[in-house]
Amino acid sequence: MTTADPPRLGSAPADLYEAPAPSGPYPPTEEMLAEPVKPKLRGAQEDRLRKVWEGPKGWRILSDVNNQTVGVWYSATCFAFMLGAGVLALLMRVQLAVPDNDFLSAGTYNQFYTMHGSAMMFLFAVPMFEAVSILLLPAFLSARDLPFPRLSAFGYWSFLVGGVFVLGSILFGVGPQSGWFMYPPVSMQEEGMGPDIWLLGLSFIEVASIAAAVELIVGVLKCRPPGMRVNLMPLYAWYVLVVGGMILFAFPPLIAGDFLFELERALGWPFFNPEKGGDPLLWQHLFWIFGHPEVYIIFLPSIALTAMVVPTFARHPIVGYSWIVLSAVGTGFLSFGLWVHHMFATGLPTMSLGFFSAASEAVVIPTGIQLFAFVATLMVGRVKMGLPMLWIAGSLAIFTAGGLTGVMVAVAPFDWVVHDTYFVVAHLHYTLFGGFVFPVIAGVYYFAPVVTGKMLSERLGRWAFWLSFAGFNITFLPMHLTGLVGMPRRVFTYPGGLGWDWLNMLSTVGAFVIAAGFAVLAWDLIRPKSKEPKAPRNPWEAGTLEWSADPDESWGARSVPYVTSRYPLWDQDEFVERANAGQGYIPDAPEMRRETLITSVIDARPIQVLRVAEPTWITLVAAFFTAGAFILPVFHLYTLAGVSGALAIATVVVWLYRSARDHPEAETKDAGLGLRLPLYVSGPAAVGWWGMWITMLGDSTAFASLVFGVFFYWTARPDFPPEGAVHADLPLALASLALIAVAWALTLGARMLNTRGRPWLATLCHAIGPVLTLAGGAALVLAVRDLDPTTHVYPAIMWALVVWTTAHLGVGVLMQLFCLFGLLTADFGPRHDAPLWNVALFWHFLGLTALVTVACVALLPRLL
Template sequence: MASPAIVLPEHCSEEKLSGIWSWITTVDHKRIGVMYGVSALSFFILGGVEALAIRTQLAMPNQSIVGAHFYNSLVTMHATTMIFLMVMPLSAAFFNYMVPLMIGARDVAFPRLNAFSFWTFLFGGLFINSSFFFGEAPAAGWFGYANLTSIQYSPGPGVDFWALGLQTLGVASLAAGFNFIATILNMRAPGMSLMRMPVFVWMTLVVQFLVILSFPMITVALILLTFDRMFGTNFYVPEAGGDPLLWQHLFWLFGHPEVYILILPAMGIVSEVLPVFARKPLFGAPFVIFSGILIGFVGFGVWSHHMFTTGLGPVADTAFSLATMLIAIPTGVKIFNWLATIWGGSIRFTTAMLFALGFISMFTIGGLSGVMHASPPIDLHHQDSYFVVAHFHYVLYGGAILGLFSGIYYWFPKITGKLMDESWGKVHFWSSLVGLNVTFFPMHFLGMQGMPRRVYTYEGGFGWDIWNLCATVGAFTLALSALIFFINLLKSLANGEQAGNDPWDGATLEWTLTSPPPVHNFDLMPKVTSERPFWDQKYGSTHGHDDTTEVAEEEQLPAEIHIHMPPASYWPMVVSFGVITFFAGLMIHPVVSVVGALTVIVGTVAWTFEPE
């Protein structure tokens, strides 16, 4: 059929879309996705340098390369950076770039709100990290337990930077949560029923529900903390009857859903990558989807397994222990489904596939040690030891980050139009795999031998020396692998092989578009008849009953199609700036906060009256 001419609005012209101003004012989900990705990878370097400093300090007993207090700052900032500024925004990069493409939409439901989320995230991240230059970086741990965070025990500005920075990041995540749920539920292409959505989109949906329901609880926890520190209230002050455990409950009510916020996107990516490179549909896709939903749901009922040692009593311990073990079932279902997907497939061992397979194996190791912690008596021994550090690095590095790397190698050609170099990619994969096992596996032994977490140095002769040295060597191997990745990324960006539209023989809608996709994504709304629309288009329907006839009715197309695109706007960034000014003002002067609040109000009103 003759394709109709596409007429885009004037503000989408070539020259209007170049230059730094076009990035600052962009409301295009693809550009926002790229900005999320670049920011997250920059913070990845920062968090990685902090990890190297930690491992250098711990390489040998009785070292004093960094002082005790700065070590605490490093531990706190490494965790805060990797969780909130690396894994979450890198996942957000994929949500932004891929979800509208995968569901056949032109953009997200609220493009300007999306830009607001990005800028608020970026300002929040920079705000927390600016603490390094203003006296003191946060040093009370990423979990910020009361009453270590009280004025009495943390008199410096670090905790304020941390609390207000996280609050800002929370605003960004909540706004993105409302936006993405509305997008996924409402903006699917005709024929894309919920059960035909790609699993990655499903996992995004579950994650956003977790975000909007769990972040308000840490918002309250942080508000109470800020009031305690700035206005002298008594929420976490034991002398006045306040209970430090209140913080732990509120924090982990958020904190446990948060770990699924970190891992489910990677699970979604792996569920897209494995079928394509095994050339088989995802085995038992509905089970994978419902397992993800179940993980999200039960994830709200297990927070107290972080608190077994606080003495909640046998009833609470039993209930939380059971709920925690229950989560292993849907997780196990997913792992077996992934294995069944590659079973008997014609497998292509691309870098993306290797990272996906690495994800399955490493995540399983982390999952197994996780089930051990579900038992309160065992947890009493593990708590605050390096065994726990080993566990969550297997699920976070071995799980989330390997999964995200898989996503980068898989979607880089779509985003840039270039292929990433496969040979260097494989070197990156194997050095990551070796590096992470050399770093984190010995930590199991260290934990069993009684080495506590969060100590800045230790005495020799406990049998810890060799494993600490081993972990440090592993950490530098990981740094080397990251360096290889970044060189590959930049080299491929500069002169990588042309990717074409569909380099991997993909099954989902994003591969039907050019690489990179045009600004308006789809000329015409795609019509979806199965969960693998592009495979159906290329190879015919794989379903028993042929429902492709729906598209057979040739539609009479107009000669010209005018596409409405939202214009660029700087108001989202102005409002974000108001938000961060408001929070920063709480530390500087009330007048600054008032200016921030007024900026938010003026910006919001101006934004509302802007033509869409």
């Protein structure tokens, strides 16, 4: 079928207001792909694209939202935070070098280890995944940008402000001191603002992480180049999909935990206070339901970088592609069944411990499979060695050692022996250095030419590797022994003569050797390179899409290619030349707007040309006000925080409304290669709808964690609910549910009526809806008015559910008013109905939340 006419897309829209379907030949024939672009036209296209994608100059660069700029800022910020947290580690090692040292006081030491762990996890490891993905994922997919560039920028600014706030607290001596997991009761008894800084600062950063996860999941599902079916995706994209999903299910329990924690610290609601029926173990559960998947959230993206590097140096396609997909998805699932292995010493029933021990052993299987797939690829390929491969080899060695001690500590009785000793410190550093730090540095050396157009130094890279590899093993290998001979973690000093002295000295020496390695790496990154030659386009002779773009141009992909292979640069004829000559899709920007191509989820058929955001200050303003809402409560400035929060919401509403009313000037446009694609779509075809769906999945997980709390108290405490407790008012609660149900039906009805061409009826629905929602929220609050949340955990958790639901009802009202305003001004209508779809989707989740809340608050306690 190479010479005949290609099959054509296109069918008439089902109704008057539906988006026109894509039309034209697809897939393209070889002749179409080989058709050259006239030199004059090509020059004109390049001029237009260059002008459209040109970033703002001077200080205005801060308003940029393009993934290439934001990704570099994001990565550099993570790296800087890592260096800061590393300095804390060095200072701790100085303190521990000799027995009875008084270099650091106990309090300072506590702040340092708390901040070292928190910063490395929340300010380096997790955001580094987001940073690298925002920077490189579009390149892996030949996309011009991610679907929500302003969301990336908003996430970045939130991360920067939150990170500086949290890390900066250490300079004023007010940092948190209760460990990176902030266990109550010690963290509840801690004086000062340390725990508040930890909680509010990190909650803020967690929100940024979820924003990035939404962006990246939609990016992988909808922004692939035409032809890149799910069986052809770069493995990195599979890992991003899995890790994005894990973030959605892992971070919300911690946000729910933070919500309860701050309610206890600020208002005295006794969630973790056993004297009033609370239980500190609930915090441990919520923390580790987040904390263990988080280990894999850190590990999988780094192993994904390995999966991009290994085939290049083996000069062979990856062996066992579906096996690696299995291990990514399998690890993603199994990692949620491991959290209690951090709680083996808490006295849970042996059988319960057994379940988690079993899952901890099972997760080794998929983790091991991907390592074997890499080894197999290297065995069948013709390996050439290179600097990135050296870092990968080092990472595999270190990670395997860390994995083996992981198998040991997953066995509960062994864990009891080494619990809270330096053995665990050694284990976790082996997994994190091998599974995260080294692969990321391999990625830095490998992808540097994609990002900057310049190679990093081979010689400095080797020095950095051998210093950090040797230093790492000198520091952490002895720690296994330090732990086995009994030295506990988190002690600021120790007496001499216990056999710990020389081991600690050795570890301290090693720590400085690692630091030397990182200093060489940092110098290699920041040293001026303007005099160095430009790197060749594809210096490692890789086969994947990111090497087809010109790093000097800010447009990302010159044109979006048609992809038929996992390694198009190896397998497809004249691939780079054609893509860069504009012989692909969207090679031009005649309307002078930034655009990227949206394709279908499974087979990546082109379905839309999406207009993406241009530089704007509104993200920066929104992040600034959001920061105020999270940071000011630390200083008990609640009114100011409320004002700041209101301004943040107002800014976001303006931001969203301006996008929602920005309708394209035409229904369809020429997307190149004869294809005409729609510019405006709504409902499940639109990226915004997917973004809402994924966000609400995460939001529901946080809510489910609160509901888990109710059941947890019921099983863990004999007095839940306490004898003779006041229950919520049943009739009022049911009335509230009825009002919310009608409001939900009106919201859904508005969307359906509008789509059928009756926007005036939709307007009416959205005019009545907010009134009912507010009445429903008021009834819900009145239903629990007699419960005093400070007296016992039972009224407290009921109130927590009500507060959560009421806050969401508030958002629901805002959304209804948003639609009402748009309908009244005719900015939204039967054809332009994307906001109505997205709001109705939000309301499905809101209706479910209200239903579960009323069941838990008013019905369940009467049955227990």
